[in-house]
Amino acid sequence: MVHSMTAFTRLSRDAAWGSLHLELRSVNQRYLEPHFRLPDSLRDLEPTFRETLRRRLARGKVECSLRFESAGEGEALTINRSRLAALGFALQQVRAEIPDAPMPDALALLDHPGVVEAAEPDLEAIKAAAVALFEAALDDLIEGRAREGAKLAELIRDRLAGIGEQVATVRGLLPTILERQRSQLQERLAALQAELAPQRLEAEIALLAQKADVDEELDRLETHVAEVERQLSQQGPVGRRLDFLMQELNREANTLSSKxxxxxxxxCAVELKVLIEQMREQIQNIE
Known part of the structure; x- marks a missing residue:
């Protein structure tokens, strides 16, 4: 099945510790080129994400953006009792030495470094959820690439049918071309008031027919068309093979035009080139 390299997906996941928001975007690229934007606390997940992409995708520029929002940020606070007790003991010593020294109020005590601690989220649970979210998003992205690829394959098959029609047209013209060459040669001889022996005339016509013989080019065009169709039904990445086949099709179309x-x-040769170029543009987006 043909897969496009163009797709986009966005997924989110909520839990007691907060929420994760992940976006994956892919566009055409000659090789696999991943880019990541991750929170600092989840930066060490990049190698895992990168390896997962490498196993499941072959080509494309893939941009991954992950955002983490902590639940109740600034509210989940705890008192460090040992730190507070040490601070109270120090204040008693100060009062013993300086009875008139003003004592801090409760709010000032809470503001002292180390007395209040924010509850740390379960980072391992967040990382596990982020990996699961990434894999789900990648599944969705690949499904989108498959849907787009199916549309591209349909467009390419339409152009292949057009090439088949042009090849059939040229084949049907071959007898007419040969007869026209014979008539044109005889007209030129009559204009020059020249006369060739029948054997010489047939030899000249045979030489012209050989120069204009495009049977081999038409056969190769049909062979390449069949191979493109076969590649469209293959599993796995086929973009590079299809791109090579477009070069071969264009080569035969150029030869047909020169003859x-x-x-x-x-x-017909011009129409072939148009159809091949249309396919080539679509194939640039195929994995």
């Missing part, structure tokens, strides 16, 4: 001796075959 053209009548306007009809020139028109």
């Amino acid at each position: 053209s001796v009548v306007a009809e075959t020139t028109r």
Whole structure:
């Protein structure tokens, strides 16, 4: 099945410790090129994410953005009792030495470094949830690439059918081309008031027919079309193979154009080039 390299997905996950928001975006690229934007507390997940991408994708520029929002940030506070007791003991010593020294109020005590501690979230649980969210988002991204790939394959098959029609048209024109060459040669001889022996005339016509013979090019075009169709049904990445086949199809179309001796075959060669270029543009997005 053909997969596109273009897709986007966004997923979120909520829990008691807060919420995670993840976006994955992929566009066409010659190789696999991942980019990550992760919170500092989850930065060590990047190697895991990178390896997961490497196992499941072959090509594309993939951007991953992960955002973490802590639940009740600034509210979950605890008192460090040992620190507070040490501070109280120190204040008693100060009062014993300086009875008139003003004592801090409760709010000032809470503001002292180390007395109030924010409850630390369960970082391991958050990391596990982030990995699961990333894998779910990657599943969704790959499904999107598959849907887009199916549309691209349909467009390419339409162009392949068009190439088949042009090849059939040129094949049907071959007898007419040969007869026209014979007539044109005889007209030129008549204009020059020249006369060739029948054997010489047939030899000249055979030489012209050989120069204009495009059977081999048409056969190769049909072979390449069949191979493109086969690749569209293959499992795994096929973009590079399809890109190579577009080069081969274009080569045969150019040869057909260079051998053209009548306007009809020139028109068919031009139409072939248009169809091949349309396929090539679509194939740039195929994994």
